[in-house]
Amino acid sequence: MLKFICPYCQVEADETELTPGGEAHLKRMGPGSSDQEFYNYLFERKNPRGIHFERWLHSYGCGKWFHVVRCTKTMEVFGTYSAQETNPPKKILDIVKHRISSGKKIK
Amino acid sequence: MSDIMVYSNSLFNISALDHFGMLIIRAEINNRKFQKIIKDFFKLKVPSRLKISTNKNFYLAWMSPNEIMVITKNQDEIKTIKSSIENDLDQMEALVLDVSSSRTIFSIKGSFWRELLAKGSPINLFPSKFNSDSFRRTRLGQVSTAFWMIKEDEIYILCGQSYKYFFFKWLCNAADEKSINKFF
Amino acid sequence: MTSRFSKGGKLIDRTKRLSFNFNGKNLFAYSGDTLASALLANNQLLIGRSFKYHRPRGIVSSGIEEPNALISLGSGGNFEPNRSATTIELFDGVKATSQNHLGSLEWDIGSVNNLISKIFPAGFYYKTFIYPRFAWKHIFEPTIRSAAGLGKAPKEEDSSSYDYFYAHLDVVIIGGGITGLVAANNLAKSGLKILLVEQKHFLGGYALSEEFKINNSNSFEFIKNLENELSDFENIRVKKNFSIIGIHDHSYLIGSENMEQMERNGQSSVRQRLWRIRAKHVILATGAIERPLVFAGNDIPGVMLCSAALEFYKLYGVSPGDRVVVLTNNDSAYSSVIELFNAGISVPLVIDVREKSDGNLPLKAKKLGIRVEFSKAISKVIGKKKVKAVELCSVVGEGAVLETIICDSVLMSGGWTSTLNLWSHCGGKIKWDSKLNTLVPDESFPSINEFGRSFITVLGSADGKFWPSDLFANIEKKLNILYSELNLKKTKTIRYDIDKSIKGETSSIFCVPEAADENLKAKSFVDYQNDVKLTDLRIAAQEGFESVEHLKRYTTLGMATDQGKLSNINGIKILANLLGKEINEVGTTTFRPPYTPISLGSIAGEARKELFKPIRRTPIHNWHQENGAIFEPVADWQRPYAYVGNNETLEQAIQREVKNTRNALGMLDASTLGKIIVSGSDAGVFLDLIYTNMMSSLKPGRCRYGLMCNENGFLFDDGVVVRLDEKTFLCHTTTGGSDRVYSWMEEWHQTEWWDKKVFIQNVTEEYTQITIAGPKARLLLEKLGGLKVDNVNFKPLDFFEGKLGNFEARVFRISFSGELSFEIAVPSKNGIAFWMRCLELGRELGLTPYGTEALHIMRAEKGFIMIGDETDGTVIPQDLNLEWAISKKKRDFIGKRAHERIFMQDTNRKTLVGLSLKNSTKKIPDGAYALKSGGKSAKDVLGHITSSYFSPTLDKPIAMALLKNGKALKGQIVDIPIENGNILKATVVEPQFYDIEGKRQNV
């Protein structure tokens, strides 16, 4: 059972208080995009075994969407940040880098 | 044809309270101008994250980074309050809505209210984490709620008006004296 | 025979006698007994029959690892199958029944399986599924179904209640044995919030029965002191009868607290409480489980684990037998031997498979004059329903009998396995320590929490430290590490003074004799509950099953309700030996939750019956209920489907409601419709992106019907949008869509178009909304007063806000029935008063409330679509002839790009048509297929019926359908196959059946 810190409430929200929203940082393809671009936008989703960027909604809470960086293999969480960040903050990417480079064995 | 929702046993008194008026104010609540307007109007500071502030007339609760809720103990005033605060916020991007009919407030009296809530809410209810000025939106069982302390042995719980029958039954079931897990 | 000693038994209260019933016999026991100890005290050795062969089985263990003694407990609403007798704390009057036998327990007809066990070899199920196919269905399945299986499913509803409890703790200590208690005592002063849980009904674990000297007292007194000290700490909760059944991601623990004793004596209204715990840190003090040895006849009632026999004697004052032979591969068995011997039980022989032992305990046993034979084993146990004798043989060789020893009990000890199930639930790896002959946690691959750090500390015998001095050294070392991990100040070192001389080694021989012949192997059980024998493992290895995971599935080893707590290690070891490999090479199986079985009731918790799922009610609900409403669930809401009068059927009521609305006046509770406020300077622009229509051009005071598509272009909700003022829109949604559409708008606003200045608020519950429809609707509004409702001042799609009579109201002139119609919203707290006022004023106009079915019929007569009927998540608005609601001027809206995809413009897409039946009074079944006239096969299918009703207005059946290239089919006949091979012939028509020009609503 996952838990994430909602960046708006700063509370540890239980998975049962949250709603998952799939891959983060998708670029919306609207009118004017090519068929292939639009197809990729609709159907091509990353589902890595490893570091993943996701969207979650604090539905039983403040009602705000936020971003999570976590490892789908080890369930480690590297950070959460606002849904209005179009790119993951450097601070969080540094944590990811640090944890991976620290050479800790991952099951 | 109003429904009387009251339940009591040796540990708890549960009742639905219907004399409150409620307003939702949507705006960037960290904005200084907004904070000043609210402070001048309600004589209360805009509550900080996960908090509720109160005086003898109002509760102001933090709902989200762009929402506060005003609860007034006198429902009849709500119209006047709404139009005057709407007026004060006229120059800002803000939305004021009367939600007095949308929500029901339940009062739970009894010193084991933490135990009762812990049957349905996944949050940390130890007094060090949830105390007198805390305001928490979470779920209780399968119902979306928010609650805060009134006294050491009383809390108020907000839930959607259409859920109140179901939620009242949930509360009564959870309040069963012989099922309370004395923990906190 | 097994019996009760006249004295002793630390847990029983001899002043409190209890009576209980086993298989119809009334028996006596004492308060504090488990069902197992009580049965043994009554010389009830035979407790059940095995799963496959129906072999007689007795109690093997004294704890949750018990594979044999599964019984059904209680009756009626309290009936529960498959409870293990060793974990039931006895209460007065309990009724227990044995399971899995045809006929009586003593004379089981099914035990013929035992004679023909060759038809159930390893892989039996797999092979039978494959060949011969007919045999499975006609021969094996019926036979197996009646013969195999555990207890029966309860027939009555569970009469008990269940609860959840959420707790957040700093440290959870799992295991209330001496290790857990010492750990809790050390951590107590830290102020951390600690929960210590013990699955049994007593604290102390094996240290209660296997006593040793510590700090100038014995372990029993030491434990009592620890217990007392702990009760003084505010920050520590100690719970017995509490099993942690799983450790999940982000240090989430599920615990099951069994309170059936308290439920029985009236102290609790709840039978079991399911705990959901977040812990910062977990201490596993889960101890170890003694392993059986594998030898012929090791399943005959009377063969028991050494530690179990000692517990039955020390805790409950029960003797395992009068003449006890012991078979061991380690020193720990000797402490049981010495205790039992000193209690006056005859121990004719201790058989030790090892060549020798220099340990203190064997030495002590020999000094007492007990005969010990090294390098020996049991060839087989003689007896059927109980042990009669054992045949002694050499460890090496085929099992030639050297001597026969008369006895009524065989105690065995194959060493100890650390209980590490919980360590690996969350990914922690375990490994085999071939020196200690146990599993140990692989600390380099721990379970990790969300920070990527290990959060489980394994202590004591769970960490492979079985002898007291090792165990205490381990606790001290590991707690020191924990202190620094948790940044705790070490208060003071508590010193433990323990005899370091008691120690010994465990041999790696688990299975004897080493070269046993096939007859012996066929009676040597590895997994008791699933009847897996040595021969089965040999077959599996021969057939090439080299991984333990495959072996397990092929032979069902360790897959019974006990999850192989006794059998897994022996099975793995035997497989490794057969393959000539090490245990770590064949691998251990993966432990998964639950650690012990829990009841389905406790998983459901309070969510049953009326608390099963939230129900939403409108403010008019009670009135509906009192006036004959049949309710229909729509999303979480309860809506009146129809109001059935005293002298009519449901069908008649629906027809009446439609006719009354069409001819006079009807009233509908439409409060469940979603209502969403979208407000702000960019509200119009934002809604232009959300709806397919242009909303920014809507004038204040006006309404517009709008459609919403998802990014795939598929229609998912519809409703009337009202512009309340320049910057505020009120968006109506379907009943099912109120929360969904609100979340949808929030999501797009927050994650894509956060630059748009809007606030979105769901105000569905704020308003009671009532539809007044019918030719006399205007008359009622005039009677209410306050609004000029003539067709000039209040045109179709107009909106008014103000006083309607005494009520603050919003009035919308919109129609979903095709009649002159007004929807009126009042604050919910006035909802019922307004409804009553309308009823009162409408009486002389013939006003009658109608339900959702009448609503649906009227909209279908008009050809209005219904989300969920005409749409199914693959339908675009164009399919429903709704092009008029799709703006061509807008550059973008959600779904626009998708509509440009080539197959969205395919003329062969299914499009909406009407169907007309000639000379029929019966409606077409909903969802039926429509085929080309004369069509026979799947390729002739044109589409399906989306809505079908008998129209009271037209007095004939009407239907709508989605048919391939529907526009081109107009006027043609299609076939609709119905039951019994009959075919209905329908004509394809326009999907409007009534008042196509809309004269009725525009008056």
Ligand SMILES: [Zn+2]
């Ligand atoms: Zn939040």
